[in-house]
Amino acid sequence: MDTLILVIIGLVAGPVIGGLVAGLDRRVTAWFQSRQGPPIMQSFYDVAKLLGKEKMVVNQWQILCAWVYLIAAAVSVGLFFAQGDLLVIFFVQAVGAVFLVMGAMSAKSPFSQVGAQRELMQILAYEPVLILVFVGIYLVTGSFSISAVWELEQPLLAKMPLLYLALGYALTIKLRKSPFDFSTSHHGHQELVKGVLTEYSGPYLALVEIAHWYETVLILGLCALFWSTNVFWMAALLLGTYALEILVDNTMARMTWRWMLKRVWLLGMGMSVVNLIWLYAG
Amino acid sequence: MFGSFIKKSRAKSPWIMHFDCGSCNGCDIEVLACLTPLYDVERFGIINVGNPKHADVLLVTGTVNHRNKKVLKNIYDQMPEPKAVIAIGACGNTGGVFRDAYNVVGGIDKVIPVDVYVPGCPAKPEAIIDGVVVGLGKFAQKVEEAE
Amino acid sequence: MSNLLFLLILLPAVAAAVCYFVRSSAVRTLTVLATGAILTAASLALLGQETQPLTVGSVLGIPSDFLIAVLDFALLGVIFMYGVKHKSLLIQGFTLAQAALLAWFELIMVKSAEVPAFAVDQISLIMVLVVSIIGSLICIFAIPYMKEHEEHLHLKKSRQPQFFFFMLLFLGAMNGLVLSNNILWLYFFFEVTTLCSFMLIGHDRTEIAIKNSVRALWMNSLGGLSFVIGMMLVYSKVGTLDISAILAGGPQGALMVTGVGFLCLAGFTKAAQVPFQSWLLGAMVAPTPVSALLHSSTMVKAGVYVVLRFAPAYSGTLLSDGVAVCGAFTFLACAALCIGQSNGKKILAYSTVSNLGLIICCAGLNTPLAITAAVLLILFHAISKSLLFLCVGTIEQAIGSRDIEDMRGLYAKFPRTATITIIGILTMLLPPFGVLMGKWMALEAGAANIYVIIMLAMGSALTMVYWARWGGLLMASREAGAAREKQAALISLPLMTLCLGAVVLSLASPWIYNSMLAPMFNAPPFALSFGSLNAATGSFAVVPLFLALGLGALYAVKAASGFRKVKIVAPYLSGSNAGEEGTYIGPMNGPVPFSAGNMYLGELFAEGKLTPVFNALAVALIVLMLGGAL
């Protein structure tokens, strides 16, 4: 019963928190650029407006894929709140990622095709790192279930500092922030238009956006696990991490996928492996 | 309740698509100026998107000529309803100084319906922002009529 | 029970003979259909039986063990002859060595009493089901396929009798292999599959087909040799031919474990593990049903079956770790090689090898969790992979190409085939389907070994990429009122059955686990509650996930099916769309048609460059593995 209530809380609170974080993100970004920026509620206005627009698609696959993307993202957040298995949560999330790519590939648009291929490269980059992070958590807690994390005496961060850094890498890619925003560029008037998102419009774009909020919450939740012993420090960790994300996002130019693959597979995986060896030895 | 939130949101989140239909770039620079910290139109939720499928408002600068009228029409058709069109600068309104050129069709309204005309050569950023605001009013009106 | 076993093994052989000697195509069709139906029924009936070892006394007055021994040498003779015919010294050498060692083994070393020839346990039960049902479906698919195939070739005399002879014989041999309890019988069936695969790969008799079949034969003869050596070493220590007795004894000293190591090596060759992957890749030249059979339910599964069968005999040894690392390496290496491929059958082939590596890795990890993963992977991989092969076969006959770039937008013309293929791909890579569940268990089991888990993590990401882009490119717009796609009944029956099977069995996997796998272990890895598999290390909520994602997907499909009501617009092409979807007005005012290509990351994942490196590494690992056994 408790689990069910938690899941419902997660499903309802997910988009609310995700939307607020997105609004905050834009505010802070504006502040960096000495602008005032949009209201905090802006993302909700955006999505509500999109939901009210005319439905317009290239073909039915886009409708299917947008919905599945949203559902998978929501289910993965639900599983997270149900204290489920980290790997399962991750794989459910991957359902959404795969469908987003497939939907983009269904349209004969050069922009969404290129975006889809690059999105695949992003998956290729972050997936192994995330799996290794989960393995690290398993080595510390003895289980892949989130529930085991809450029983720890010491925050995970103490045992897995390098894995947390690697996670940060993976998150930047997953959130498609600069320098890894090459599958959907931030600003829609660049060479790529909006990459994978180009052909999704109106209500379907809104679905994708809500799914993205869920993903943001999932990612923040993962970070939160690293300081599970103290709520105050957990909040500080999350704030610090996200602030760093925004800073990186605003100070970096977009890089190429080659740069990303090499960087992440060498540096991200390298850090993960070093940290894992440490855990195996310890 | 959700319906009224959507209605309210329409005015709070106008995503614009800027199409240069053969302008001298004077008006374009002014449009982009709106996004700079000085004018910061993101305050009103305005985002400059690059894709008609994501846009609510089409900002067109410059005169229409025989070559690009099809492009203008196509981009307009790819915008989902409800949408508004704002013609910017003397050229966009009427053809401006180029109106007598051999290849010029004229103002934007020769090809697609225009909701707001923003005059000037070039139009001032304040005027453009003003135009967008008026455009949003029209657009709310249109939605109401449709309902 | 004994009748069922004979039915499962001998019926395909008899049916094969009928196909060979009666050249009428109607009789052949009927025989194949009837055999398929009976095999399916028999394998299901076996489920409900008491399992006990079975001794085969004598056949027509000849002691059965003696008969098998004679057949063994006859078989080696036949293979040797083919070695001579194709002037392959390797084949000749390996078979001669095998024959010599085998003679020594049977005449001088073996002096034990009667050993039960067959035994049924959980693993072999599942294997029998896979072989009998999936194998039969593939044979049924082959009926219309081969008809069209031969029409393309313009043969004077149909070679289908021979084709179906070996296809059906294969099924019988596989059933025999997985049911054998006497290691010599196992060896016999092992060799029969080698011969059958050789004949089927070379079936088209083109130059390349013959070349590839010869390669398959020498690699598998090497496997056979390794099997004989392993058998001898194990026997010299244990002193019995009874597999269940060998397994019950567990690892017994360096010599015996080395023997098991050689048996594993034999399994590796059969399962086409790196560096032996080339024979399976070469096997693509054969007609598609052959590839489907080799890749999903027979042949390569014989390889992993051997490794898995002997898992208790090397549990806890260094050999076990070696097997796990070799398997994980194959998983990663083949996934990497697969990224660079655009040939659909090659993608399937590499992904097969990669998945077999995962299964072997699980066998090497050797915990109850890992063994469960291995068995589930065998089952679900067989279903999904055979489905995909049949899909590629159907697509190839429809569009005349097996390149995935040519399949782009397949949905526009062949919506049915495309949809089934997409579902097949999804069952290969996404939760809540069985293959992914197996992979999940493998990852959880592999987390205890750092080398294994790193390779699995990287391989898993690569897998995601090559499947997702294939699934995506099949999707496309379809014009309203386009002509309906026609599919022959015998084509769509296997496709639909497999497609449905992949989904339904995935949903049923908790119960499959509970009734068939859990009894294998003293301490089963999972407890079942509310349709989810729970363990201290993690849980997979199969049924809840199915409900959540399934209902969601149904809703999405429903939303999508109403798409004709919403406004359909062409893709955004900077405003210069022209005519057909995706075409734009380009230079010189002319239309530029849409074209796209996947990123194959040629500079990172070039097959030519990577293969030698991977082969060298794999050889080193195998040497280490065998060395670890000592």
Ligand code: SF4
């Ligand atoms: S109105 Fe003036 S500034 Fe604007 S495009 Fe025309 S000529 Fe240029």
